[in-house]
Amino acid sequence: MLGDAPGELYYSPSGLAMEAFDYVNPSWRQIKKGKGRGKSNKRRFSDEQIRSLETIFESETRLDPRKKLQVARELGLQPRQVAIWFQNKRARWKSKQLEHDYAILRADYTQLASRLESLKKEKHALISQLEKLKDLADKGAAAASAVTDGDRSGVEDETKTEPPAAAAAAAAAAAAPALLLSDGVSSIKAEWNLGILEEEDDHHHRHQDDSESLKMNMDVMDKGSSLSSTRHGPSPSLNSDDLLNDSSPTQWWDFWS
DNA sequence: GCACGCTGACCCCTTACGTCA
DNA sequence: TCTGACGTAAGGGGTCAGCGT
Numbered sequence: 001m002l003g004d005a006p007g008e009l010y011y012s013p014s015g016l017a018m019e020a021f022d023y024v025n026p027s028w029r030q031i032k033k034g035k036g037r038g039k040s041n042k043r044r045f046s047d048e049q050i051r052s053l054e055t056i057f058e059s060e061t062r063l064d065p066r067k068k069l070q071v072a073r074e075l076g077l078q079p080r081q082v083a084i085w086f087q088n089k090r091a092r093w094k095s096k097q098l099e100h101d102y103a104i105l106r107a108d109y110t111q112l113a114s115r116l117e118s119l120k121k122e123k124h125a126l127i128s129q130l131e132k133l134k135d136l137a138d139k140g141a142a143a144a145s146a147v148t149d150g151d152r153s154g155v156e157d158e159t160k161t162e163p164p165a166a167a168a169a170a171a172a173a174a175a176a177p178a179l180l181l182s183d184g185v186s187s188i189k190a191e192w193n194l195g196i197l198e199e200e201d202d203h204h205h206r207h208q209d210d211s212e213s214l215k216m217n218m219d220v221m222d223k224g225s226s227l228s229s230t231r232h233g234p235s236p237s238l239n240s241d242d243l244l245n246d247s248s249p250t251q252w253w254d255f256w257s
Numbered sequence: 258g259c260a261c262g263c264t265g266a267c268c269c270c271t272t273a274c275g276t277c278a
Numbered sequence: 279t280c281t282g283a284c285g286t287a288a289g290g291g292g293t294c295a296g297c298g299t
Contacts, residue, residue, distance in 0.1 A: 044275070044286075062267090084288060087267070092286085 045085070049075045053082070057089050 045053070052075055056063070063071065063086060065079075072079040 065266095081287080083266080085286095087269095088286065088288085090267090091269080 045075075045077070049077065053085055053089070057086065057093075061090055061093070062086065 053071075056071060060067075063082065068079050068082050071077075072082045075082070077085075
């Protein structure tokens with residue numbers, strides 16, 4: 001391994017001890033110290049060191065002190081450098097994870113917004129259809145009433161020769177119960193809700209895989225740590241499926257204009 | 258058992274520098 | 279060669295848990 005050469009001063013603070021690394025890691029580029037940073041000769045780790053650290057990080061995102069010492073010895077780094085590398089790595093990993101989460105949420109939102117638009121259109125079409133039927137029913141009822149008022153003597157003939165308007169009224173009356181005219185909109189909402197939930201179920205199962213994977217990833221980072229803010233309490237759920245949850249105080253149709 | 262101080266580990270933000278287009 | 283964006287090692291402050299007194 002890199003730090004196996006005997007007699008190297010790996011563990012003293014930066015400065016003299018770092019000279020040994022130039023011998024061990026000739027690939028390192030020495031960086032001249034800047035202003036205000038004391039004696040910090042900042043060097044990039046070698047590719048091999050990075051590879052090793054990445055490999056270790058894949059299996060454990062945190063190192064116990066003993067392992068940290070071992071890794072530091074093997075890679076010819078100071079334990080503090082290993083600790084800082086892991087710290088920075090966790091921060092970078094978390095940042096990427098946030099980007100990933102954001103992308104998923106955004107895709108989810110786009111999908112929901114698109115479905116909302118199509119549901120709005122469907123709603124308007126059905127309301128329009130409902131009003132036509134209502135109109136038809138009103139006209140039919142008026143015509144039927146005119147017939148009964150106008151010719152009380154011909155009651156027995158009514159069943160034989162039903163006028164077109166009365167026929168329309170009968171048809172409308174037959175259609176009306178199916179649409180529940182008295183409370184048509186809420187009934188339609190209920191039917192749509194059922195249909196959507198069935199459809200949503202499919203989508204939900206598909207999306208659940210992603211959510212579970214995310215949760216697992218974050219759980220990995222949470223092992224004894226605070227990466228997903230467990231230290232400060234659980235994160236709020238960001239699942240957009242909640243919009244369709246019946247227990248939600250705000251129903252999805254409340255967002256309709 | 259409880260309060261207090263110390264210490265180490267960690268997170269977060271920032272700085273300073275290297276690298277690259 | 280210069281420059282700005284981006285990546286990264288490291289500094290510093292704050293918080294928390296564990297431990298001894």
